[in-house]
Amino acid sequence: MLIINCHFPEGPTSCPLPRRGAGEWETADSPHTEYSLVLGGFDGLHLGHRTLLAAAKQRGLPILLTTMFGGKGKVLFTRRERRKIFSEAGVDVLCEIDLDETLRAMPAAEFATKLFSRFRIGAVYCGEDFRFGKDALGTPDLLKTYTDRPVTVLGTVKYLAPESGRTRKFSATACKNYLKAGDLPRLNACLSSEGEALGSGAYFVQGIVEHGREVGRTYGFPTLNLTPPPEKLLPPDGVYGGMCETPYGNFPTIVNIGARPTFGVEGRKIEAYLDGFSGDLYGASVRIYPTEFFRSIQKFSGADALRIQLQKDIARLRERYR
Secondary structure, three states: OEEEEEOOOOOOOOOOOOEEOOOOEEOOOOOOOEEEEEOOOOOOOOHHHHHHHHHHHOOOOOEEEEEEEOOOOOEOOOHHHHHHHHHHOOOOEEEEEEOOHHHHOOOHHHHHHHHHHHOEEEEEEEEOOOOEOHHHOEOHHHHHOOOOOOEEEEOOOEEEEOOOOEEEEOOHHHHHHHHHOOOHHHHHHHHOOOOOOOOOOOOOEEEEOEOOOOOHHHHOOOOEEEOOOOOEOOOOOEEEEEEEEEOOEEEEEEEEEEEEHHHOEEEEEEEEEEOOOOOOOOOOEEEEEEEEEEEOOOOOOOHHHHHHHHHHHHHHHHHHHO
């Protein structure tokens, strides 16, 4: 997957765009390539997004998808995490748009003109609620006036919300609300189809394993530690069951998100015990998939009491994932 940073600079916009290669900037993609352009902010891919992407793939052209950064509040998925999601979803070129003050003040007409002047577009796909330009005045109907290519506008894709018994549309806002409530099963039901394999849409936290206090190994439960990115939206503090994807395979995992009061550690961290793993992961990139809430964080009287509780957590984990 090629990754393009789209700055929309002042002046002509026909200059070739660089694409990010493995650790360096490489030459631009062929200016003769024609794309199906999929427009949106795309904080990850919920099932509504995936329906739009599937429609774009049917045209048979390479997929060029936009994703935007700099909105209000924290994100479901970071820049690095989104790249993984979009690459695995079959996106050929990812256009990363940083919403700075210049771009926020850009009129919708100018935004559309510059966007279409940068790429050879064979078709355009967006949701009916897609908005662009200053004060979000640009609409799909307005978009159609700036290109002679077919513009496909997908109607709202809805799902039955179990908590209300009414239909709701798939949206990043709905996903964030489920995450803030700690309702990971419902969040993942919005992000991935039932029966999909690990990594095919479920919520995850990606990071580099760092050195921690190394206390866990002293009472038989060695753990890995991650510092979550500041922009990443996390579930409420607690202990969760889930999986961890590592360079050595996938392992059932107990995840502690938040403080560790038994040992006087108040900073918000992610600490995970990988059931069945033995080895060294320091410096490795891992993805942790917390999938269900186990219990609240609590302060134990000491290591022995914590060990007894962890044994109960592991028994529950094995019932679910083994």
